[in-house]
Amino acid sequence: MSHIDMRQFMCLSDNYGLIIHDSVTGATASIDAPDADAVEAQLKKFGRQLTHIFTTHHHADHVDGNLRLKELFGCKIIGPKAEADKIPGIDIQVSGGDKFIWSHREVMVYDCPGHTSGHIAFGIANEFSLFAGDTVFAMGCGRVIEGTLEQMYHSVNQFKTLSPSTYVYCGHEYTEANCSFALTLEPGNRHLQNRAVQVAAKRARGEMTCPTTIAEELQTNPYMRCNSPEIRSVLGMETATDVEVFAEIRTRKNNFKG
Ligand code: ZN
Numbered sequence: 001m002s003h004i005d006m007r008q009f010m011c012l013s014d015n016y017g018l019i020i021h022d023s024v025t026g027a028t029a030s031i032d033a034p035d036a037d038a039v040e041a042q043l044k045k046f047g048r049q050l051t052h053i054f055t056t057h058h059h060a061d062h063v064d065g066n067l068r069l070k071e072l073f074g075c076k077i078i079g080p081k082a083e084a085d086k087i088p089g090i091d092i093q094v095s096g097g098d099k100f101i102w103s104h105r106e107v108m109v110y111d112c113p114g115h116t117s118g119h120i121a122f123g124i125a126n127e128f129s130l131f132a133g134d135t136v137f138a139m140g141c142g143r144v145i146e147g148t149l150e151q152m153y154h155s156v157n158q159f160k161t162l163s164p165s166t167y168v169y170c171g172h173e174y175t176e177a178n179c180s181f182a183l184t185l186e187p188g189n190r191h192l193q194n195r196a197v198q199v200a201a202k203r204a205r206g207e208m209t210c211p212t213t214i215a216e217e218l219q220t221n222p223y224m225r226c227n228s229p230e231i232r233s234v235l236g237m238e239t240a241t242d243v244e245v246f247a248e249i250r251t252r253k254n255n256f257k258g
């Protein structure tokens with residue numbers, strides 16, 4: 001099977017842009033479209049024509065480039081059915097459990113309500129890739145704005161069963177702050193301590209810290225570790241349910257000053 005090239009870049013203040021490209025078929029998709037100029041510049045740099053946009057949710061920093069890129073390239077926009085009325089230029093509406101073929105590969109759609117009520121993620125199992133939008137971040141998860149904390153718990157934790165080697169592409173570079181917060185909950189987690197050192201070094205060099213992997217998140221992401229005895233003891237929630245622990249962690253994060 002042909003190779004898919006993944007080009008990730010920073011845009012706006014802390015958004016990730018990502019362009020995936022199949023050199024054999026020429027199929028080229030932008031995962032979200034935070035900024036048309038930034039996406040166009042990347043396409044030009046590598047001589048690519050945009051054929052698709054995969055939209056995860058309706059926030060401006062994920063859809064602002066849709067109409068301009070569609071005008072430039074005539075690309076097809078695939079996005080969440082549940083918030084289709086808020087996705088500029090949407091052509092194809094999808095929701096959790098749907099599968100579609102993109103450049104000979106099966107793309108799986110996951111419902112991820114919480115950050116927004118219709119948020120979706122896209123997975124390409126053949127490429128060990130998950131495009132998580134603002135649902136999962138490195139050592140973090142998105143702010144719960146439209147949905148409930150319980151929905152967000154399920155949205156994040158459904159990915160624990162993906163292959164551990166799956167690369168997780170996130171919507172934002174929030175890694176350092178997430179890591180500082182995670183350390184307050186699990187100061188004794190060696191994986192987290194090691195990751196903090198690696199992340200600080202990468203950021204000091206101005207490098208991106210994503211994609212992450214499911215394996216790394218299972219070891220260090222507090223939102224996937226609600227059953228950790230250390231987290232539960234720090235929170236004084238030894239007998240609570242995982243959903244309750246998740247809700248407490250996500251609520252504390254809103255007030256955390258790293
Ligand atoms: Zn968002």
Ligand code: FE
Pocket residue numbers: 059061062134171172
């Ligand atoms: Fe965002």
